[in-house]
Amino acid sequence: MGSWIAGSSPLPREFFDRPALTVAQQLLGCVLAHETADGLVAVTLTEVEAYEGAADPASHAYRGRTARNAVMFGPPGHAYVYFTYGMHFCVNLVCLPEGTASAVLLRAGRVIEGEGLAAGRRPVAGPGGRDLARGPARLCQALGIDRSRDGADVCDRGSPLRVLAGPRPQGQGRPTVSQGPRVGVNSAAERPWRFWLAGDPTVSVYRPHVPRVRTKPVSSPGAGDGTMQR
């Protein structure tokens, strides 16, 4: 089986020393591998989102550097792992040189190595493995990525978390990349900075941007005209 992953060289740091929009599209089809004491799990990336730094209201770095997002301001090729919604982890890859804060959120992938281990980590995933890493939090769960991987150098051959060039299918050119608005972003939602492999079943289902509506204890008058209230 594909033990080529263990001996393969990670992508060079220059790969990540580019704008997030470029890196995001180039990352599709590449391999993300995570090695733990339990074993190796690897996916080919099928869906990503680009986030700029200071110029992007949807970015965690928009309001400046904090203890949480410090890795985003560091050198390219490192993982920025954050915790959200009280239970989920998501992983980003930092782009551009130190001092800038752009990154690419990894949203989905297809498990190509360690499927048994990944399935054990995600017992609720259905058969077939399609849902093992569909969605950013699911991807982290399948790979066993948590905050201890924050700052990991994915360009380091000795790192437990690495990014490798994807296998080039014979007789095929570059995969067809689709593009659309980012998911779960209520600001700058008009920027089509989400990229995915067209037609891939492991891509997360598109949810049109519906901001979370807080339930109101009392109904206010004047809202009976059918106007959307949020």
Add this chain to the structure above:
DNA sequence: AGAAAGATGCCCT
């Protein structure tokens, strides 16, 4: 010190 929101996923109706 306290509160509110959050780059979500799961289960139930």
Add this chain to the structure above:
DNA sequence: GGGCATCTTTCTT
């Protein structure tokens, strides 16, 4: 389709 789980970060008193 919608509510809920669950907690960290950051902003506001």
